[in-house]
Amino acid sequence: MAQDRVEAVERALTILSAFDCSQEQFTLAELASATGYYKSTLLRLLGSLERFDYVQRGSDGRYRMGRAPLRLARRHLPSRQLEAWLQPVLDALAAASGETAALIEADAGSAECRLVALPDTTLRHDLRPGLEWHVAASTDPAMEFTGGIMVCRHLTISPGNLWLSLSGPGGRLARHVAEAHLEVALSELTQRPAGERGNIAEEPA
Template structure:
């Protein structure tokens, strides 16, 4: 009802809705045009949203979504089902190889770590859920890893949904691309076998 409206919350949600667009980065002028708010009002709202990581401001001054919306989205049932299916696979992959196994979600221009299993080794690729990085092409979601290597395997899924990639990464001196690809192929084969066995 109208009396339940909190104006500041309504405005902040209006700002967040402006990011529901194929456009990845927004200038203050872009957001002012999309929301109809004055730039001074926008800066106050964006400041609060930034403190809670709902939005992030780049070095160029442009704005994009932060990691909090994705973190909350992972609480939905489909994501929990995904974790139930994939996390044991990642845990086994890490136990067998001693390297970092992860599930990446790829959207235009961005890759995000959704699930991860970390080895006990001190020297490792220290990847965390919610960690994001820019990518040049959706066919190669790997981040820059000086001294490290990452191999990826695209998982079959809904062509209209963000693509999911199973990855194995670690120090280049310890993890060869051939060994990583072999381990990923075996893991994907196990995943397919488990899906076929599920009624």
């Protein structure tokens, strides 16, 4: 109904809708062209969207999607099913290796820990869900940290750019050992029935 409309909210949603395309970053002029709004109007709305992390403004002045839409998307049923499916595998991986096992999501030059299983030892890599770090390329989201190593393997059987990782003290965790543990975990996941994987990736009818 017309009386239920809030113009500022609809304009902000129109800006967010402009990011629903193959282009990842926009200049202010490009957003003005995509939305039909004046640059002065856009700047006010983008300021609010940026404060709530719906958009992010880079050092070059270009705008890209922020992390807030992703956090909300995780409340979507398929995402919750994905996490419920993977957490037991991470727990087993941490127990078998004695190191920190995690689910990592990489996107646009950054990586974020989504799930983690910590080993029962005080000397460990203390990853926490929600922790973000910069990566040079989304083809390897491994975190660089003093005195430690993180090894990642791409999770190809799930939607999104997701990775399994194993990390710990560099003097204790060898790369080839981490890769062997990750291979076992990935093998276990690929042996799950296809129907179970499909239920995770798709919205139930």
